[in-house]
Amino acid sequence: MDWDRIGAELDAFGCAVIPGLLDAAACAQLAASYAQAELFRSRIVMERFNFGSGEYQYFAYPLPAPVAALRTSLYAPLARIANRWQAVLGEAARYPATHADYLASCHAAGQTRPTPLLLQYGAGDYNCLHQDLYGELVFPLQVAVLLSRPGVDFSGGELVLTEQRPRMQSRAEVVPLGQGDAVVFAVSQRPVNGSRGPYRVNMRHGVSRVRSGTRHTLGIIFHDAA
Ligand SMILES: O=C(O)CCC(=O)C(=O)O
Ligand SMILES: [Fe+2]
Numbered sequence: 001m002d003w004d005r006i007g008a009e010l011d012a013f014g015c016a017v018i019p020g021l022l023d024a025a026a027c028a029q030l031a032a033s034y035a036q037a038e039l040f041r042s043r044i045v046m047e048r049f050n051f052g053s054g055e056y057q058y059f060a061y062p063l064p065a066p067v068a069a070l071r072t073s074l075y076a077p078l079a080r081i082a083n084r085w086q087a088v089l090g091e092a093a094r095y096p097a098t099h100a101d102y103l104a105s106c107h108a109a110g111q112t113r114p115t116p117l118l119l120q121y122g123a124g125d126y127n128c129l130h131q132d133l134y135g136e137l138v139f140p141l142q143v144a145v146l147l148s149r150p151g152v153d154f155s156g157g158e159l160v161l162t163e164q165r166p167r168m169q170s171r172a173e174v175v176p177l178g179q180g181d182a183v184v185f186a187v188s189q190r191p192v193n194g195s196r197g198p199y200r201v202n203m204r205h206g207v208s209r210v211r212s213g214t215r216h217t218l219g220i221i222f223h224d225a226a
Contacts, residue, residue, distance in 0.1 A: 003077045006184060010081055010141070014186045014203050015161055015175055018143075021182040022218075026066055027147040031216035034118050039064060041113065046127065052206070054125030056219075058117045067116050070143070071220050075099035078141045078184065078222070085140060088191040088198045095139065099222065102139065106224040111135040115221035118147075119207075121157055122214055127207035129162055131188045134225035142187050144205075146177040147216040153179075156211030161185055164202040165192070174208075187221070 001018060009016035022030070033039055040057035047053055059067060079095040079102070086094060096102050106112070115134060119127070132142060148154050159175045175183045185205060191198045207215075 001077070003080075006077075007081045007084070010184060010186070010190075013173060014163055014190050014201070015173060016184050017175065017177065018182040018184065019178070020180050021070070021145055022066070022147075022180040024179060027145075027180050030064075030066065030118065030218055031147040033064065034120050034216060040118075046125075050128070051130065052125065052127040054119065054121035054127065054210075056117050056119040058225075059114055061114050063114060063116055067218065067220070070145075071116060071222065072099045074143055074184075074220065075102065075139075075222055078139075078143075082140050085191050088193075089200065102222065103224060106135075106137050109135065109137050111137055111224040111226045113225040115219075115223065115225050117219045117221075119217045119219060120214065121154070121207065121210045121216075123210055123212050125215075126157075126209040129160070129204040129206040131204055132219070132221050133188060134221075134223060136226075137223050138187060139222035140187050140189065141184055142222065143182050143184050143220040145182040145218040145220070146179060147218055148214065149179045150177070152213075154210055154213030154215040156209050157215040158208045159183060159205065160208055161203060161205050164204075166199060166201075 006016040041060040043057045161173045163171045186203045189200045
């Protein structure tokens with residue numbers, strides 16, 4: 001994985017694609033596991049909370065092996081980028097080098113519930129712009145993997161990111177993904193270099209309306225939930 005390229009794109013745009021993070025068989029298997037209720041700790045129907053339309057489920061611990069492996073292995077290079085952002089923003093705190101150590105700090109702070117999730121959208125469904133904040137502790141980067149085949153399993157349903165800049169109009173970004181591609185993006189805030197030094201922008205993400213078919217995604221969030 002080209003972490004220099006990913007880091008540079010995150011710095012410039014607040015998001016970066018990792019092509020082919022999962023193969024087609026792994027994607028199909030994960031998407032099918034949505035039906036296995038015993039894998040999950042809770043199911044959210046988005047309409048009920050005005051979060052959009054569609055549903056998602058948070059995995060229970062222990063996470064399925066491929067999800068646990070991705071969460072652990074992606075954390076270390078992302079923590080290096082997150083720590084660079086901390087330095088740019090003049091923040092003293094640093095993220096530990098391993099996900100085990102970071103999770104230990106979440107758990108000590110009372111954030112003990114797993115946050116990786118599977119999302120399922122049918123025709124007409126969408127996900128309102130939001131931030132995945134689940135307590136005081138926030139790891140600033142997250143990953144979403146498209147499990148379905150655009151143009152085959154579904155149409156529409158694009159991942160959308162917005163960036164709210166102080167005293168400026170918001171910027172939107174649409175991230176084109178194929179099956180198995182992942183996108184890394186900022187959870188809530190990221191630094192931008194301005195002419196008078198770095199400043200913070202506020203990011204949100206969502207999914208535009210699915211026009212037809214069924215779309216599944218895997219979301220990997222690195223902090224646990226209170
Ligand atoms: O379905 C998607 O592409 C985005 C899902 C999402 O909100 C997330 O992974 O946090
Ligand atoms: Fe999200």
